[in-house]
Amino acid sequence: MNLSDWHYLEISELAPLLKRKALSPVELVRSQLDRISAIDGKLHAYAKLMAYEALEAASKAESEIGRGRYRGPLHGIPVAVKDLFWTKGVVTAAGTTVHRDYVPQEDATVVRRLREAGAIVLGKLQLTEGAFATPHPSSVPPVNPWGANHWTGASSSGSAVAASAGLCFASLGTDTGGSIRFPCAANGLTGLKPSWGRVSRHGVFELAATLDHVGPIARSARDVALMFEAIDGPDTLDPSSLPGVGTAVLAPRHGLKGVRVGVDREWNARATDEETLKAMEGVIAALRELGAEVIEVRTPESFPIAGAWEMLCGVQAAVAHAETYPARASEYGPALSRLIDVGRATDGMSYQRVILDAIAFRGHMSALLETIDMLLAPVQPFAAPTHEQLGALAQDPELNQRLIQFTSPFNVSGHPALSMPCGHTADGMPIGCQLVGRRGYESALIAAGEAFQGISKWHRMHPPV
Template identity: 70%
Template sequence: MRPRKLHYQEISRLAPLLKAGKLSPVELTEALLARVEALDPRLHAYARVTADEARAAARVAEARIRRGDYLGPLHGIPVAVKDLFWTQGVVTAAGTTVHGDFVPAEDSTVVRRLREAGAIILGKLQMTEGAFATHHPAIAPPVNPWGADHWTGASSSGSGVATAAGLCCASLGTDTGGSIRFPCAANGLTGLKPTWGRVSRHGSFELAAFLDHVGPIARSAADARILFNAIAGHDPLDPTSDSPQPRGRVRAVALKGLIVGVDPYWNSNGTDDATQRVLENVLAMLRSLGADVREVRFPDAWHIAGQWEAQCGVQTAVAHADTYPARAADYGPALSRLIEVGRSLDGTAYQRLLLSAAAFTGRVNALLESIDLLLVPVQPIAAPTHGQLGALAADPEANQRLIQFTAPFNISGHPALSLPGGHTPEGLPIGFQFVARKGGEQTLLGAGVALQRVTDWHRAHPAC
């Protein structure tokens, strides 16, 4: 039976309908473009909509599917991508005014792989300036469809808002300190930050080369797996990309017997009551499904989270060397400040950061050898308001606390899956995350699929 609200359906449900000819890629694309036209003037999720290109791609997809040339579960599925991924012939500004007229001559590797899988690109999604903390003052920021007063979740803000509001079926984002996982927690979505290097970064604007991760934002773990399988793997154009052997229990379809580690002290370090209740509910569900929950002690995440900004700042200063300080006046205050942090750090201080990061990574590797999954919050504050975030920005220690559950895994490079785990008393989404060994994406995604088969947290939608 055809679903009524196409814009909120999972890819895993739409794909069989498209394959069987019960749903047309043209019809699906037009439905989503109409929704974008109706809602995006208020939500500001898109930096630009490529409607003509999307309609042309939908017609091609429809013709191929009709003649039996079906490419797989993304064929005919309308998606959108964060505006730091190059798209041939379309402005790619990365949330900046500095690059406001940059038109790439080629697609980024991940965009090319989406197209090769038959996906239809609806447009480019808005983001914070250069993928750092805040939006450029000249750009209207995306609005959380669950509540306009609440955070949209850092740099992949448009990706989170568009996916949650049904303005695309799924999206791509990047995560340097939490910017796939934060938008998923803020918008009730599922998102994967893969192992560093599992997904090519060729053709994407850089924030911090050794911290940047490319991954999917979707309605479910099943959908995230579909996108990840399409974009992952070695790319000759990105020498840092690789295809490591999967680690752990590949494509787990049940949680029974999986060893889940929990550090009660770390997980409760400054987390609010609503977040604690979500973790308790998830633990109860895991135990009921047969998971082997064990108490562990995580390495010093507070210390490593405190080093993230300096490490990011140095790498960002390198990434922006062609335009900063030469065009410093075109930069917003947050990104300028980060670059200045990096420019002020000397080589010996940066080497100490790298040594500390390597030691931390080794300790995390050792811990994850003894468990299959680690359960942690995404953030200590459930559904923060813009006012709460403004106070955090003025308090370095509070900001460090905000990223203590996300940034450590950018530094270590381990994969993490953000999942919706319920709602605040006011009805706003709350997320949690699983972390696995490097190369353990399929274990993460399989566990997410298993959990979402018996829960409905991921099926909630904003009232829009």
């Protein structure tokens, strides 16, 4: 295979080649930089390319591997990170103009852990302003490689576009209301929103502390496992990180005998279109073929939680931006300004009522997950909307609430969710589903995702770029 054709391989396919020195990390990075130069001018996935640093790291990786100091399956693999993560000596703007000159003096913990695993950081990826809903008006947003007129999926949009278009082999994103899962669904990728606290948030610009989750975006569940193993685990620099040890890379799982998968067809069908429901039925059939027991369940009422998400996020965003807003409000775009204003205007009693509802939902969801191993749900009620459709959603609070009804409740509850592609629309746009599990049980979700991808084709399909 010509090196120029390798940009769509998975990490699990590249790693053995690098380990046995059949592939050079330097050649691989140069190939990626060439592809970025050729394609990213129309996709705008990257906010900052770190070509010099990446080539230096590739040369070091090649030398280490050549001396028999192989660090593991990420050694020599080119990845990229959302421009929300601190990178030592390199601007981290968080999609804002307020922080456009901020140069961190250290790496975020997750970036440091990726480097320690031998991964090579190609650059910083575009995102919405402050990781909220829309880009700052001064920025050029990423373009969906599957369809330029379609949504790229909210804040981790650059992270998904880059991985989908072969501009890196995996990426890091964040998910506060669905921003790993939405971009994965829109771009035909696999992504993990871990349990809250499972992955350190040290060195990550905050949107809403109790809702923010850091996780990997990749082409397969297997690759997600490799990325997750590198970044997972407690961190003394993040007091909210959970104690315990990191997950082990999973052995391939080809069957799901004995695994109980809950399905609430009524909940899944709320405002969900026929193409998505058909794709979900395909997933159910595949899980049964793999030996899983599909159990009809009743999901705790989540629509009010989705409706209260903006208040929860707004109050916490107001705290996160207190040093610069309202003092520098003129430098903020309209969407993030409005969110912060919602937070600043919220009274304590209203916020406490929402907190109590969130605690109740978390408890009911945890109780349900004690009766099953995981819950199957759509990521969103329809495939990535066009920009015109997205504009209509922004003007209708109830429609917007419908958009986040399957994602935001699990940011509130802190349960892990694995997003993966499960179909295509008639016009070729990817459709995503998610598996939701008990807190701390990411490995079970990843194993189920790997089993599903062992008999499905969707994660092997790539955009026409």
